[in-house]
Amino acid sequence: xxxxxxxxxxxxxxxxxxxxxxxxxxxxxxxxxxxxxxxxxxxxxxxxxxxxxxxxxxxxxxxxxxxxxxxxxxxxxxxxxxxxxxxxxxxxxxxxxxxxxxxxxxxxxxxxxxxxxxxxxxxxxxxxxxxxxxxxxxxxxxxxxxxxxxxxxxxxx
Numbered sequence: 001x002x003x004x005x006x007x008x009x010x011x012x013x014x015x016x017x018x019x020x021x022x023x024x025x026x027x028x029x030x031x032x033x034x035x036x037x038x039x040x041x042x043x044x045x046x047x048x049x050x051x052x053x054x055x056x057x058x059x060x061x062x063x064x065x066x067x068x069x070x071x072x073x074x075x076x077x078x079x080x081x082x083x084x085x086x087x088x089x090x091x092x093x094x095x096x097x098x099x100x101x102x103x104x105x106x107x108x109x110x111x112x113x114x115x116x117x118x119x120x121x122x123x124x125x126x127x128x129x130x131x132x133x134x135x136x137x138x139x140x141x142x143x144x145x146x147x148x149x150x151x152x153x154x155x156x157x
Contacts, residue, residue, distance in 0.1 A: 015121060017085065017086040025076055025129070028072060030132075033140075041147075052148070054147055055147040070133075074105075077089060087118055088118075089103055092115045099116060102116065107126040110130045
């Protein structure tokens with residue numbers, strides 16, 4: 001198969017737009033995660049919740065924050081894909097919001113099934129999303145461990 005190359009301005013525009021979107025989403029996701037952890041720890045400390053129950057509630061809250069991050073990326077794929085010029089999702093597309101949401105969830109969790117794949121600047125965004133998800137899933141596990149470790153048998157500190 002003969003390889004075709006796009007003109008440099010298109011490549012630069014896709015790369016620049018992809019990087020700008022990816023780092024904006026990365027920053028929003030990290031701030032959301034951090035603020036959710038701070039709020040959750042404060043809320044659990046004041047509520048008098050038992051340590052094990054607090055860890056479960058903390059994990060549920062953090063999974064909610066993870067899903068909001070996935071949703072932010074999905075909205076970006078939808079909006080940027082419709083606007084054009086950044087990238088697109090191809091493959092087994094069924095149409096509607098389910099495709100970018102599904103793709104975002106597969107990227108964030110680094111599952112990467114491959115039935116839907118990114119083109120153009122979306123390749124940059126999905127790569128950063130995978131790195132983001134991998135880091136924040138680890139951060140969530142560390143947070144849950146700290147809730148169990150630092151809490152008292154009767155109540156969280």
